[in-house]
Amino acid sequence: MWGSLKGFTVTFKHMFKKQVTVDYPERPPKLEARYHGRHVLNRHPDGLEKCIGCELCAWACPADAIYVEGADNTEAERYSPGERYAKVYQISYARCIFCGLCVEACPTRSLTMSNEYELAADNRRDLIFTKEQLLAPLTEGMERTPHPMRLGDSEKDYYGTGTDNPGASQGAEFSSVELSELLKQRTESERSSENA
Ligand code: SF4
Ligand code: SF4
Numbered sequence: 457m458w459g460s461l462k463g464f465t466v467t468f469k470h471m472f473k474k475q476v477t478v479d480y481p482e483r484p485p486k487l488e489a490r491y492h493g494r495h496v497l498n499r500h501p502d503g504l505e506k507c508i509g510c511e512l513c514a515w516a517c518p519a520d521a522i523y524v525e526g527a528d529n530t531e532a533e534r535y536s537p538g539e540r541y542a543k544v545y546q547i548s549y550a551r552c553i554f555c556g557l558c559v560e561a562c563p564t565r566s567l568t569m570s571n572e573y574e575l576a577a578d579n580r581r582d583l584i585f586t587k588e589q590l591l592a593p594l595t596e597g598m599e600r601t602p603h604p605m606r607l608g609d610s611e612k613d614y615y616g617t618g619t620d621n622p623g624a625s626q627g628a629e630f631s632s633v634e635l636s637e638l639l640k641q642r643t644e645s646e647r648s649s650e651n652a
Pocket of ligand 2: 513524561
């Protein structure tokens with residue numbers, strides 16, 4: 457009898473303590489702004505892609521999770537300012553350990569990380585995110601690539617201020633929470649158009 461009562465005191469003590477469990481997914485936990493979630497390939501304010509297909513992120517990745525194939529822009533088909541763009545860009549979330557080294561290695565601030573963490577899948581193929589999935593959503597004033605340079609005649613007009621002054625580019629400067637919300641909306645609309 458005494459042993460049972462002693463055992464129940466532990467239970468009763470916990471009834472009055474602050475709960476540490478979260479009511480997920482109904483009430484998702486609040487994450488810090490610098491949380492390392494899924495990646496985003498950012499755009500310039502006119503919609504051109506900031507990625508130049510240099511592969512530095514892939515070389516920096518300790519988990520070999522990134523695959524990039526670069527290609528040349530042409531005047532008829534331009535995806536980024538300057539010579540090169542990423543024709544193929546993939547990140548495998550079956551491998552990624554969310555260390556952020558790829559973000560540090562990116563010379564154009566193309567690659568950043570959002571707060572999005574709902575990345576579960578029941579097969580490896582769905583965990584490989586393609587460039588189309590990783591590209592930042594188009595916002596006001598942006599146009600889907602390919603299209604000509606709208607903000608100047610050379611890549612310097614884009615990157616010259618873009619790296620020193622992050623305010624001159626779009627995507628990386630969304631708050632992580634805001635960007636995660638936009639990405640979620642896009643994923644949901646893609647899913648509903650697939651089901652239609
Ligand atoms: S966050 Fe780390 S593990 Fe993931 S892709 Fe980037 S460098 Fe690789
Ligand atoms: S994301 Fe950055 S580092 Fe990676 S290929 Fe594009 S420009 Fe290069």
